[in-house]
Amino acid sequence: MAPINSVLGPLDTAGLGYVLSHEHVMTSSAGIQATYPEFLDRAGTIEKAVADFSQAYREGVRTLVDVTTMDLGRDVRLLQEVSRRSGVQIIAATGIWRDIPRVFWSAKPDQVANLFAREIEVGIDGTGIKAGIIKVANDQGGVTPEGEIILRAAARASKRTGVPISTHTWAPERVGDQQVRVFEQEGMDLNRVYIGHSNDSTDIGYLLGLLRKGVWIGLDRYPGGRNPATPNWEQRTETAKRLIDAGFGHRIMLSHDWSIASQSAVSPEQQEERRRYNPDGYLFIHRRVDPRLVELGVPKDVVAKLNNDNPRRFFEGRQ
Numbered sequence: 001m002a003p004i005n006s007v008l009g010p011l012d013t014a015g016l017g018y019v020l021s022h023e024h025v026m027t028s029s030a031g032i033q034a035t036y037p038e039f040l041d042r043a044g045t046i047e048k049a050v051a052d053f054s055q056a057y058r059e060g061v062r063t064l065v066d067v068t069t070m071d072l073g074r075d076v077r078l079l080q081e082v083s084r085r086s087g088v089q090i091i092a093a094t095g096i097w098r099d100i101p102r103v104f105w106s107a108k109p110d111q112v113a114n115l116f117a118r119e120i121e122v123g124i125d126g127t128g129i130k131a132g133i134i135k136v137a138n139d140q141g142g143v144t145p146e147g148e149i150i151l152r153a154a155a156r157a158s159k160r161t162g163v164p165i166s167t168h169t170w171a172p173e174r175v176g177d178q179q180v181r182v183f184e185q186e187g188m189d190l191n192r193v194y195i196g197h198s199n200d201s202t203d204i205g206y207l208l209g210l211l212r213k214g215v216w217i218g219l220d221r222y223p224g225g226r227n228p229a230t231p232n233w234e235q236r237t238e239t240a241k242r243l244i245d246a247g248f249g250h251r252i253m254l255s256h257d258w259s260i261a262s263q264s265a266v267s268p269e270q271q272e273e274r275r276r277y278n279p280d281g282y283l284f285i286h287r288r289v290d291p292r293l294v295e296l297g298v299p300k301d302v303v304a305k306l307n308n309d310n311p312r313r314f315f316e317g318r319q
Contacts, residue, residue: 002316005120005132005163006063007080007090016089017062019311020282022166022196022220024259025049025066025082025090028073029099040073045261046081052260053086056282063089063311064282065255067135067166067196071099076129094119094157095135096150097168105146112153113160120161132315134158136179137168143178151179155186164192164314166218171201172229176210176217190214191319197221197257199236204246207239211248216314219243220255222284226277237289240306241296249302253310254285 003010026045033040053064068074076092083090094116096104104112119131134154138147154165165183169175176195183193195210199219210217219240225232231239243252258281262274280287285307293303313319 004091004315005130007076007083007092007129011063011089011091011132013312013315015062016312016315018060018286018307019063019065019253020061020255020285020307021065021194021253021311021314022067022218022255022257023064023282024068024072024257024262025079026073026075026261027068027259028261030071030073030101032073033075041261042075042078046078049082049260050085052281053082053088057087059283059286061088061282061286063091065091065093065133065166065311067093067133067168069093069095069097069135071101072097074124076124076127080127080129091132092124092129093133093135093166094124094131095133095154095165097135097137098139100146100150104149107149109149109152109156112149113156116153116157117160120157120163132163134163134165135168136165138175138179139168139170140173142170142173142175143182148182151182152186155183155188158188158192159186162317164194164317166194167196169195169197171198171203171206174201174203174206176215177206180210180213180215189317191216192317194218194253194314199224199239200230202231202235202239204239204242207243208246208248211243211251216251216253216310218253218255220253220257222254222256222289223278233284233289234292237292238296240289241293241298244293244298244302249298249305250310250313252306253314254289254306256282256284258282258284
């Protein structure tokens, strides 16, 4: 057992329960809520999130890791209200996603690490709500010079505070390998690193290579398949089965990368299209993927560990 920061205060890892390891409630862009609040339906998002999270709670979900960073429009007060009203425990993130502020492009990693550490140790936006995970992101084209600054800052903040790292990657280009190389250069304990969006690829050689390095991997884009370059949900689930069969069921976690409101779907029509594509929302894995894994021959107790034991051991720093 170990304490971890949640939006409602310290949370014992023994109480995490069924965890969704890479999700969002609302994403936008830095400063939008403060400068153009009318552009976002914040109140409506809260009500929809409370309803969806309450339903998820009734079906067994207990904790959600919200990896929304400041450049994705992070709103920890919103997360706090949704958590309090729904019962779902939420872990908030420090770090930076893909929209790296220009002021960081020439910064020293230690300067940025100090900012991440403050949000872990003191709080975010003057609220006292502390981050429990560090989020970083590198996408198509791999690790850019400014992206490398953020990776190194995250590693240094993680080593200082003990808070683990969760990454966004573009798996078809094996970007996770590039991230791991930077973390190794920083002397990072790879057991404290989660390489996300790894199920955008069915390249078992790539995925096993990451796992053998000692990282955790997030199979955390369900249902997936909207991008024709990436697998559909059944192919993603077959990949999970292959990793389990290879002996790595204890090092993978399943999640959706879902959100109530998304910056990439601003209009009501776009939001409705997203909902039609995934009417199960945060329950897609529980309702569809878990049963499918059992159909494929994975024992029920092994399936249960993917979203229960594995996230707990990740946050505890256990192998």
